[in-house]
Amino acid sequence: MNLHKHQDEALGKALQGRNYIVTTGTGSGKSLCFFVPIIDRILKARRAGESRRTRAIVIYPMNALANSQREELEKFIEGCGLPDDLKPTFERYTGQESDADRRRIAADPPDIILTNFMMLELLMTRQDGVDRDVIGNMKGLAFLVLDELHTYRGRQGADVAMLVRRVRVRLGAEKMLCIGTSATMASGDEDGRGTSYACCQHFSSELARQSSACRSAPRIAICPSTSSKLGPLHFGRSGLSRRPYKARNRSLSLQSRYPNYALQ
Numbered sequence: 001m002n003l004h005k006h007q008d009e010a011l012g013k014a015l016q017g018r019n020y021i022v023t024t025g026t027g028s029g030k031s032l033c034f035f036v037p038i039i040d041r042i043l044k045a046r047r048a049g050e051s052r053r054t055r056a057i058v059i060y061p062m063n064a065l066a067n068s069q070r071e072e073l074e075k076f077i078e079g080c081g082l083p084d085d086l087k088p089t090f091e092r093y094t095g096q097e098s099d100a101d102r103r104r105i106a107a108d109p110p111d112i113i114l115t116n117f118m119m120l121e122l123l124m125t126r127q128d129g130v131d132r133d134v135i136g137n138m139k140g141l142a143f144l145v146l147d148e149l150h151t152y153r154g155r156q157g158a159d160v161a162m163l164v165r166r167v168r169v170r171l172g173a174e175k176m177l178c179i180g181t182s183a184t185m186a187s188g189d190e191d192g193r194g195t196s197y198a199c200c201q202h203f204s205s206e207l208a209r210q211s212s213a214c215r216s217a218p219r220i221a222i223c224p225s226t227s228s229k230l231g232p233l234h235f236g237r238s239g240l241s242r243r244p245y246k247a248r249n250r251s252l253s254l255q256s257r258y259p260n261y262a263l264q
Helices: 005-015 032-045 063-078 099-107 117-124 129-136 155-171 193-203 208-212
Strands: 020-023 056-059 090-092 112-115 143-146 177-182 233-234 239-242 245-247 250-252
Touching: 005 020, 005 032, 005 177, 032 056, 032 063, 032 177, 056 063, 056 117, 063 090, 063 112, 090 099, 112 117, 117 129, 117 155, 143 155
Parallel strands: 020 177, 056 112, 056 143, 090 112, 143 177
Antiparallel strands: 233 239, 245 250
């Protein structure tokens, strides 16, 4: 699996534990910018023998997007070459599920849950036993992803911003990584100030201080670019690794770029 430069930059920020927003055009592979680090974290947990729990929530503004992403995720994971005992699990939890499906998800927590912000709000407030079990399985959540972040504006944007903060507190997820994606947010925003503001509003003020260390201005958006020849990524038993790419008698490996990855 070859990565574009904006995808590689996203991986670097994820490894540093930094919140970020990916602003690239439609069809540019934004989903890989968060699914690759999520899957890598899951594989590391499996190798370490950690108990199964939900480590990532991906929020979509519409159920249709969650349904479409579930289909793409099925293709991606089935074709990743991992043995069945290591393949990450995922479930949709948007209100379309039957009672039997909800009970199954509560009893056998998936690694990744695809949902919408209203259902996550209901999970946080409802007293139904099944929903309480689903939330309980999310303790110590590692990733919270907001797809199509630009859709959360005005009062809805404020509601989502508060929801992010409550999730962090309720789940005891002090180190939770927040990721946003958008195909339109960067329009007319050459210096990244608008994106920085959106990040601060949705993900909390810590992001602004983190992002000041980035190259140039207070820029935290990862912008589109051409493909970077960093060698194809490979999901192995011990996590994510990069098969070396040789050019001009020089080899670039994931280990040299990101030493914190669990390499074979």
